[in-house]
Amino acid sequence: xxxxxxxxxxxVQTLRGADPEAxxxxxxxxxxxxxxxxxxxxxxxxxxxxxxxxxxLGREPGAEPFLSRLAGSxxxxxxxxxxxxxxxxxxxxxxxxxxRAHLIEYVVHHEDVRRAGTEPAEPRVLPPDLVRAVWxxxxxxxxxxxxxxxxxxxxxxxxxxxxVVRRGADAVVVSGDPVEQALFALGRREVADxxxxxxxxxxxxxxxWADLA
Numbered sequence: 001x002x003x004x005x006x007x008x009x010x011x012v013q014t015l016r017g018a019d020p021e022a023x024x025x026x027x028x029x030x031x032x033x034x035x036x037x038x039x040x041x042x043x044x045x046x047x048x049x050x051x052x053x054x055x056x057l058g059r060e061p062g063a064e065p066f067l068s069r070l071a072g073s074x075x076x077x078x079x080x081x082x083x084x085x086x087x088x089x090x091x092x093x094x095x096x097x098x099x100r101a102h103l104i105e106y107v108v109h110h111e112d113v114r115r116a117g118t119e120p121a122e123p124r125v126l127p128p129d130l131v132r133a134v135w136x137x138x139x140x141x142x143x144x145x146x147x148x149x150x151x152x153x154x155x156x157x158x159x160x161x162x163x164v165v166r167r168g169a170d171a172v173v174v175s176g177d178p179v180e181q182a183l184f185a186l187g188r189r190e191v192a193d194x195x196x197x198x199x200x201x202x203x204x205x206x207x208x209w210a211d212l213a
Contacts (some may be wrong), residue, residue, distance in 0.1 A: 003133045004101075006130065007107055008106050011110045012088045014110060020035075022113075022117055025116045029061055032071045032075070033067065033068075033071045034109060036074065036083065037067055037109075039083060044070075051067045070083070099133055111188070123193065131178050138155070145186065149166050149210075150168075151166075151172055152166050152167050152168025153166040155173075155174050157175075157181075172197060172202055173197040177193070180192045180194050181194060196212075
């Protein structure tokens, strides 16, 4: 079993026990919207692409034409359970694409459910090999996430490895566990447990860019 499959099973269990109307860390999305996103991304790629285009054109989160229709099918308890089952069913194409395509997606969206609301859950203690797999696949994602940063960015796991994801004459170090690094890179900056290190002026420029100032 791949780490993607392990995390998928854990996410399914969390979704089964979640309130479909509970908020998530994704602005405008309840749990059932996030679930609809997961299903659409994997099983309805043409509609997923259309919704992405609608978002780029200014459609508000939660009002994407196809996603909102799919989320609407999960308003009732039986409808929600059926949509969770549909996500859990996956398929050979999902498994074939593997950790590179899905592991960080599942880990981050799992935390989107767990850490939202007025009583967010604590970070999970994950198997070390799963955490290492997140780190392995984080580089490409982080290079995209930080490409517009006004300063260089180096990711560091305390006591562990490091990755330069954006080069610059001045740089900050983003220090934290790989899962927290993934959350921070993908915009979950209020909940991600990372430390920003560097010269004060450089840190200030980075934090302003990251909307942390």
